Amino acid sequence: MRRGSIVQLIVIGVLAGAVASAVALIPNWLPTSASREAGRIDFVFWFVTWICIFVFSIVAAVTIYSVWKFRSKPDDDSDGPPIHGHTGLEIVWTAIPTLLVTAIAIVSAIVLAKNDAAGANPLRVNVYAQQFFWSYDYPGYGNKTSSILRLPVDRSVVLTMHAKDVLHSFWVPEFRQKQDLVPGLHPTLHITPNKVGTYPVICTELCGLGHALMRSRVIVMKPNAFEQWATKKGK
Amino acid sequence: MTSIAEREQHPVHHGPPRPPGGLRRLLYPGFLRAAWMAPLFFGIGCGIVVLCRWWGGWHPIWFGEIIVLVGALTAAPIGFLAGIGAFDYWVRYAIGSPTQPEDHSGHGAYSWKDYFRVNTDHKVIGMQYLATTILFFLAGGLLAMLVRAELAKPGMQFFDNQTYNGLFSVHASLMIFLFVIPAFAGLANFVVPLMLGAPDMAFPRLNALSFWLLPIAGIMMLSSFAAPGGAFAAGWTGYAPLSVHQPMGTIFFNMGVQWAGASSIMTALNFLVTIITMRAPGMTFWRMPLLVWANFTTSLLVVIATPFIAGSQFFVMFDKVMHTHFFDVAGGGYPLGYQHIFWFYSHPAVYIMMLPGFGIASEVISVFSRKPIFGYRLMALSLMAILVLGFSVWAHHMFVSGMAPWLRVPMMITTLMIAVPTGIKVFSWLATIWEGKINFSTPMLWAVGFVSMFVIGGLSGVYLGAVPIDIHTSDTYFIVAHIHYVLFGGSLFTIFAGIYYWFPKMTGRQYNEKLGKLHFWLTFVGFNLTFFPMHLIGTQGMPRRVSDYAPQFATWNLFISVASFSLGASTIVFLYNMITSMRRGAPAESNPWRALTLEWQVTSPPPIFNFDEIPQVVGNPYEYGVPGARHAILSGDRAATEAEVRSH
Numbered sequence: 001m002r003r004g005s006i007v008q009l010i011v012i013g014v015l016a017g018a019v020a021s022a023v024a025l026i027p028n029w030l031p032t033s034a035s036r037e038a039g040r041i042d043f044v045f046w047f048v049t050w051i052c053i054f055v056f057s058i059v060a061a062v063t064i065y066s067v068w069k070f071r072s073k074p075d076d077d078s079d080g081p082p083i084h085g086h087t088g089l090e091i092v093w094t095a096i097p098t099l100l101v102t103a104i105a106i107v108s109a110i111v112l113a114k115n116d117a118a119g120a121n122p123l124r125v126n127v128y129a130q131q132f133f134w135s136y137d138y139p140g141y142g143n144k145t146s147s148i149l150r151l152p153v154d155r156s157v158v159l160t161m162h163a164k165d166v167l168h169s170f171w172v173p174e175f176r177q178k179q180d181l182v183p184g185l186h187p188t189l190h191i192t193p194n195k196v197g198t199y200p201v202i203c204t205e206l207c208g209l210g211h212a213l214m215r216s217r218v219i220v221m222k223p224n225a226f227e228q229w230a231t232k233k234g235k
Numbered sequence: 236m237t238s239i240a241e242r243e244q245h246p247v248h249h250g251p252p253r254p255p256g257g258l259r260r261l262l263y264p265g266f267l268r269a270a271w272m273a274p275l276f277f278g279i280g281c282g283i284v285v286l287c288r289w290w291g292g293w294h295p296i297w298f299g300e301i302i303v304l305v306g307a308l309t310a311a312p313i314g315f316l317a318g319i320g321a322f323d324y325w326v327r328y329a330i331g332s333p334t335q336p337e338d339h340s341g342h343g344a345y346s347w348k349d350y351f352r353v354n355t356d357h358k359v360i361g362m363q364y365l366a367t368t369i370l371f372f373l374a375g376g377l378l379a380m381l382v383r384a385e386l387a388k389p390g391m392q393f394f395d396n397q398t399y400n401g402l403f404s405v406h407a408s409l410m411i412f413l414f415v416i417p418a419f420a421g422l423a424n425f426v427v428p429l430m431l432g433a434p435d436m437a438f439p440r441l442n443a444l445s446f447w448l449l450p451i452a453g454i455m456m457l458s459s460f461a462a463p464g465g466a467f468a469a470g471w472t473g474y475a476p477l478s479v480h481q482p483m484g485t486i487f488f489n490m491g492v493q494w495a496g497a498s499s500i501m502t503a504l505n506f507l508v509t510i511i512t513m514r515a516p517g518m519t520f521w522r523m524p525l526l527v528w529a530n531f532t533t534s535l536l537v538v539i540a541t542p543f544i545a546g547s548q549f550f551v552m553f554d555k556v557m558h559t560h561f562f563d564v565a566g567g568g569y570p571l572g573y574q575h576i577f578w579f580y581s582h583p584a585v586y587i588m589m590l591p592g593f594g595i596a597s598e599v600i601s602v603f604s605r606k607p608i609f610g611y612r613l614m615a616l617s618l619m620a621i622l623v624l625g626f627s628v629w630a631h632h633m634f635v636s637g638m639a640p641w642l643r644v645p646m647m648i649t650t651l652m653i654a655v656p657t658g659i660k661v662f663s664w665l666a667t668i669w670e671g672k673i674n675f676s677t678p679m680l681w682a683v684g685f686v687s688m689f690v691i692g693g694l695s696g697v698y699l700g701a702v703p704i705d706i707h708t709s710d711t712y713f714i715v716a717h718i719h720y721v722l723f724g725g726s727l728f729t730i731f732a733g734i735y736y737w738f739p740k741m742t743g744r745q746y747n748e749k750l751g752k753l754h755f756w757l758t759f760v761g762f763n764l765t766f767f768p769m770h771l772i773g774t775q776g777m778p779r780r781v782s783d784y785a786p787q788f789a790t791w792n793l794f795i796s797v798a799s800f801s802l803g804a805s806t807i808v809f810l811y812n813m814i815t816s817m818r819r820g821a822p823a824e825s826n827p828w829r830a831l832t833l834e835w836q837v838t839s840p841p842p843i844f845n846f847d848e849i850p851q852v853v854g855n856p857y858e859y860g861v862p863g864a865r866h867a868i869l870s871g872d873r874a875a876t877e878a879e880v881r882s883h
Binding site: 030031040044045048052055059062063066067070072077079081084085089093094097098101102105109115165166167169176179181182187200202203207210212213 | 396397400468469470474476477480564568569570571604605606607609610611612613635636637640643644647648651652654655658659661662663665666668669670671672673674675683686687690691694697698700701702703704706707709710711771774775776778779780781782783784785829858859860861
């Protein structure tokens with residue numbers, strides 16, 4: 001390759017990378033982060049994003065350059081150079097993706113292990129789903145029930161899932177955590193809210209007629225406000 | 236099949252024998268016989284149900300759901316198949332009537348009517364497949380337009396929730412089971428025997444049967460809208476226990492999948508036997524075109540995986556109609572069992588819907604770049620690697636399902652590893668284009684469009700492979716974006732590439748190049764405007780499969796709906812081009828693309844038994860630019876003779 005072509009190729013790659021970075025940075029891709037787990041998941045998200053932008057820039061540069069430079073003239077019936085392969089190149093593009101996905105797998109596995117570990121003295125809450133509403137109870141507070149999930153800020157929470165009829169899925173986008181509720185199983189989900197506020201609870205597993213409307217709220221409160229609410233009799 | 240020499244001694248009939256006149260015509264295979272045999276079999280099915288229920292003392296004796304299942308969805312289709320004559324030869328053989336194994340009266344098409352009967356010619360069957368699947372593609376596309384119309388604004392517009400859930404469920408089922416999978420089977424049906432230098436598929440009568448199962452499956456899924464309670468509405472994934480508790484429409488899906496699945500398995504067996512046993516002399520595995528390799532690996536996937544979805548749907552149906560407890564916790568059932576069995580098919584199914592497209596892309600990219608495919612052997616081996624790895628990743632659809640938590644990390648590793656062979660394919664296509672003499676005719680536009688869109692779909696797949704990101708994005712619009720980049724930008728783009736590429740060979744006419752390019756650009760732009768923003772609203776918090784959504788997503792949804800209508804409209808250009816070119820297009824040469832593979836060395840359309848003589852394969856299929864290289868030798872080399880005639 002001539003030096004000029006290499007420069008052109010690199011310029012296209014940098015431009016493609018810049019466009020992809022703009023797409024990644026200008027819109028708000030992720031909602032507010034409101035839990036410790038969300039922070040870690042966002043880290044994986046951006047880690048993967050930068051790797052993807054890197055791969056995308058290379059592929060886009062080669063594609064755009066080829067489409068631009070290697071068009072045949074309308075009256076040109078000749079063939080291209082008979083290149084059958086290049087072992088070195090093939091080893092490179094097998095090895096580099098292997099390394100990249102291995103890195104992603106390691107980072108993901110570490111984050112997963114951290115997010116799965118509940119902190120000391122977690123607050124236990126039972127989550128109940130049925131067509132088409134959510135309810136919650138607090139075994140540590142005399143099985144106090146509520147139709148809104150109230151949680152204290154900065155305390156580890158273990159949610160235990162109970163499905164009464166069909167599959168549902170518990171999702172709070174601001175917590176980034178999601179767990180299906182399955183009849184007969186009681187999987188748990190760990191969340192450590194770290195931002196006071198009100199966020200939506202969304203059912204993300206198709207559960208029938210009212211699926212789109214199966215919503216609830218989670219209110220993250222200051223610890224003493226939570227204690228006050230939780231120890232009060234009634235709803 | 237007879238050898239060519241033998242056939243010359245016993246010239247074949249031209250077309251089927253004339254149907255007899257009068258009442259005897261009712262016994263002649265065809266739609267007329269099907270018109271009374273389907274109701275007859277329906278009656279027999281009803282009789283069996285009523286007798287069993289009366290004998291068992293189950294009330295009511297006449298029970299609608301069972302009557303529909305046994306009479307309408309099982310017995311009547313068998314009657315229809317028997318009526319059109321799909322079983323005639325085997326029945327005659329079984330009862331000891333004289334049969335003629337080399338009877339070619341069902342072979343070839345001499346008028347349009349020959350496309351509407353049981354035909355044993357792989358080229359006719361290929362066209363039957365394509366025409367049928369395009370019809371279901373249009374039906375599925377219209378359903379998607381209705382979905383987008385409902386989603387244009389928050390709140391409910393046109394449909395109630397049950398109907399809405401039915402719309403997207405039937406949309407996905409038609410697109411997957413009645414379009415992408417069988418459209419690839421149709422293209423391969425036409426092309427694979429030609430590429431191998433074979434006169435037909437190994438089992439032409441089985442081939443005919445596999446086609447006729449398809450319209451049955453498609454009509455079944457569509458007609459579920461007419462079932463009491465509406466169409467099946469548990470998504471194409473039909474997760475239990477929701478699907479068990481749905482109205483009767485569920486059974487239409489359960490049974491439709493059986494018919495479509497049976498069709499897939501039969502075709503795949505046929506491809507395997509054809510590819511293994513019917514290669515022309517000299518066509519070693521390492522000389523096969525990559526399209527043949529792709530269909531070889533796809534067929535292995537189909538044969539191994541499809542029985543799993545058949546099982547999963549039978550279990551759901553048994554739970555529903557026979558009150559078994561496969562997925563019912565109260566009876567000792569296990570709901571996650573459904574998902575494991577379902578995805579053990581449905582993840583390999585993603586590759587069933589992608590590998591044939593890889594094959595088409597390899598053909599088109601090599602021919603239109605005028606260069607050998609880069610790293611041919613590694614391309615074939617990476618297909619095999621995807622085949623093997625594809626069976627070890629199913630639970631990545633279940634990272635949030637509540638399955639054993641330890642299963643997530645191993646499944647994440649295998650999932651991410653699939654990016655490696657897939658990456659090898661993408662990089663090899665790019666290396667093939669590199670320094671080529673690229674001709675951007677319509678097939679090449681689709682092929683390069685496919686590579687670029689598939690890269691985006693592959694990268695979003697890497698996000699989803701990483702468990703922590705998947706936990707956030709699972710069941711959101713991010714998934715909807717991802718699957719459409721893979722199945723629309725991937726599979727559909729390559730189907731279009733294949734249709735335009737082989738159109739001259741199939742019809743003997745050339746399509747309109749300007750309209751072909753217009754179709755590509757309209758689709759390419761409409762596709763990206765429709766599906767790219769879905770990534771964003773997904774990560775921001777919009778779940779999938781909802782008829783209503785939070786107001787914050789209103790602007791993007793309106794934008795997506797408008798874009799999707801323009802995407803839908805681009806199909807009109809395609810249909811117009813196909814129909815007018817088929818009737819009035821310029822006559823096509825035998826080898827308009829100057830390709831080396833065997834299908835281009837015969838006339839367009841090919842002779843009735845493909846080759847007037849058995850081709851001798853002497854080299855690799857992609858030796859563009861190699862001076863004097865040949866893939867195969869045909870002594871009466873048509874292309875050479877034609878060129879000579881033209882030059883005089």
